[in-house]
Amino acid sequence: MSDSFQTIPGTFDILPDAQSSSAGTVAPSHAWQHVEGTIRRVMQRHGVREIRTPILEPTALIARGIGQLTDIVSKEMFAFERGDAHYVLRPEVTAPVMRAYLQHHLAQLGGVQRLFYVGPCFRAERPQKGRYRQFHQFGTEYIGADDARADAETILLAVDIYRELGLTDFTVRLNSLGTAATRPAYKAALTAYLRPLAGQLSETSRERLESNPLRILDTKSEAERKLLEAAPVMLDFIDEESRAHYKDVKKHLEAAGLSFEEDPFLVRGLDYYTRTAFEIDSPVLGAQSTLAGGGRYDLLASEIGSKQEVPAVGFAAGMERLFLALEAAGIVLPEAAAPDVFVVTLGDRATDHAFPLIRAWRQSGLSVVYDLKGRSMKAQMREANRQQARRVVILGDAELDAGMAQLKQMDTGEQQSVPLSGLPGLLSAAT
RNA sequence: GUGACCGUAGCUCAGUCGGUUAGAGCGCCAGGUUGUGGCCCUGGAGGUCGGGGGUUCAAAUCCCCUCGGUCACCCCA
Numbered sequence: 454m455s456d457s458f459q460t461i462p463g464t465f466d467i468l469p470d471a472q473s474s475s476a477g478t479v480a481p482s483h484a485w486q487h488v489e490g491t492i493r494r495v496m497q498r499h500g501v502r503e504i505r506t507p508i509l510e511p512t513a514l515i516a517r518g519i520g521q522l523t524d525i526v527s528k529e530m531f532a533f534e535r536g537d538a539h540y541v542l543r544p545e546v547t548a549p550v551m552r553a554y555l556q557h558h559l560a561q562l563g564g565v566q567r568l569f570y571v572g573p574c575f576r577a578e579r580p581q582k583g584r585y586r587q588f589h590q591f592g593t594e595y596i597g598a599d600d601a602r603a604d605a606e607t608i609l610l611a612v613d614i615y616r617e618l619g620l621t622d623f624t625v626r627l628n629s630l631g632t633a634a635t636r637p638a639y640k641a642a643l644t645a646y647l648r649p650l651a652g653q654l655s656e657t658s659r660e661r662l663e664s665n666p667l668r669i670l671d672t673k674s675e676a677e678r679k680l681l682e683a684a685p686v687m688l689d690f691i692d693e694e695s696r697a698h699y700k701d702v703k704k705h706l707e708a709a710g711l712s713f714e715e716d717p718f719l720v721r722g723l724d725y726y727t728r729t730a731f732e733i734d735s736p737v738l739g740a741q742s743t744l745a746g747g748g749r750y751d752l753l754a755s756e757i758g759s760k761q762e763v764p765a766v767g768f769a770a771g772m773e774r775l776f777l778a779l780e781a782a783g784i785v786l787p788e789a790a791a792p793d794v795f796v797v798t799l800g801d802r803a804t805d806h807a808f809p810l811i812r813a814w815r816q817s818g819l820s821v822v823y824d825l826k827g828r829s830m831k832a833q834m835r836e837a838n839r840q841q842a843r844r845v846v847i848l849g850d851a852e853l854d855a856g857m858a859q860l861k862q863m864d865t866g867e868q869q870s871v872p873l874s875g876l877p878g879l880l881s882a883a884t
Numbered sequence: 885g886u887g888a889c890c891g892u893a894g895c896u897c898a899g900u901c902g903g904u905u906a907g908a909g910c911g912c913c914a915g916g917u918u919g920u921g922g923c924c925c926u927g928g929a930g931g932u933c934g935g936g937g938g939u940u941c942a943a944a945u946c947c948c949c950u951c952g953g954u955c956a957c958c959c960c961a
Contacts, residue, residue, distance in 0.1 A: 459952075524959050528885080545961080574961080579885075581955060590961055657958075673957090721960095743961060771961030799919055830919050838921035849919060863921070 463586025480776045483789035488618065488775065489571055492591050495614045501567040501593050506549040512539035518548030518757050520724030522665060529576045542575035547767060550594045551753050565598040583741035589772035599764035601701030604729040604749060609709055611733055611745045611768050619784040623735045623744055628719035629699035630730050631691030633752060639690035640666055646684050653680060670718040686717040695728050702729055721746060725753040729766060737781035738774055745770035794880055795837035796823040799830055799849035807848050819880055
């Protein structure tokens with residue numbers, strides 16, 4: 454073990470078969486395919502189209518996009534340089550998607566761009582349950598929309614994906630952060646309220662009192678939460694338009710029959726959010742309880758160089774956390790598809806003869822497998838059983854001479870002798 | 885970055901008052917059926933007991949270091 458290579462801490466392999474090893478694989482590859490398939494299907498129904506952006510982005514895009522002072526940028530990025538160029542492995546994909554929107558002048562296409570993505574992101578944090586250094590996010594970005602329906606649809610889209618997967622045990626929390634113009638007043642009020650209480654705050658919260666007081670709002674400390682109970686509330690400070698927007702978002706969510714909680718202390722870790730902010734939490738995830746988070750980010754485009762303001766709203770969700778939640782909920786994902794046919798051969802002539810036949814059957818759309826180790830018939834049958842092949846074709850030299858083959862139905866054990874020429878028809882017929 | 889706990893076969897885990905060739909179940913391979921799976925029986929392969937150093941006549945077991953894992957803080961998907 455000492456000389457061999459392993460995955461880098463906080464990363465993992467996704468294997469075809471479930472493995473409950475310590476350096477866990479989270480879920481087997483077919484489970485990933487199933488979940489991703491569900492995501493794509495629900496996205497498709499909403500008219501949301503896929504965008505794929507590079508893993509590698511310019512460091513400045515991320516730094517300016519999500520805020521120089523955020524922890525992600527200040528200490529959690531995998532960044533490096535070559536020559537004069539500075540690169541990062543993307544820690545999230547909202548800024549890259551907005552970059553693509555601006556770079557390709559997607560606004561010129563008219564209307565709202567409804568985009569989604571699924572793919573890996575990277576953060577140099579210490580791994581723990583539900584948190585990895587290479588992790589996978591899916592999410593949407595509705596770019597060019599300031600309508601409150603876009604905010605509501607974004608939230609409902611995430612909810613629909615979870616429900617379609619069978620997940621029901623989660624809560625949606627909602628807040629409005631107002632605009633860049635109204636935030637300073639709230640910040641000042643919050644700071645004024647907390648300053649006299651500084652003695653009772655944790656060290657990090659005391660530091661934030663000066664740097665980023667809003668982040669104190671989502672402290673985990675019981676004591677601090679108590680102090681915050683009487684704190685001024687953001688909603689009282691936001692402008693009329695934001696208030697109306699927030700009201701509309703709630704109206705649409707209610708019309709859709711979604712139950713949600715208003716959480717006046719919900720803030721998000723990235724700087725670009727305005728107005729709507731939301732989180733979807735699962736009670737089963739332990740310390741990393743956030744399944745998905747998102748909101749409106751009308752400032753981002755300008756932040757990364759757009760001359761025009763571009764209203765936008767979206768969410769990002771963690772794949773790994775989704776798998777944890779599914780498992781905790783006892784939701785069993787479909788098994789990987791079993792092969793239609795397993796071909797057992799006996800003797801060199803039959804083995805050689807089968808090779809092109811197998812290829813032809815595969816070309817006709819069947820899933821066909823066979824043993825590549827030249828093993829005994831018994832071993833080949835065992836393998837067929839292990840792979841849960843529905844049918845087995847047995848071809849030996851004796852059959853070959855007679856132009857026949859044995860066709861065995863594995864679930865019933867029924868076996869019949871059939872002419873080789875008739876096999877393609879029999880195999881492609883339904884069980 | 886900080887802290888706690890953990891590290892014995894592919895997997896799940898026994899095995900510590902230090903004492904001969906390190907075990908089980910499952911999985912894998914083979915045989916029992918000279919050409920037939922799932923059940924059963926028999927046998928087998930697979931481990932430098934994470935790695936290094938130390939104490940000792942003797943270390944999986946005690947000590948130190950190191951690497952890795954897990955969880956939590958921080959932060960966040």
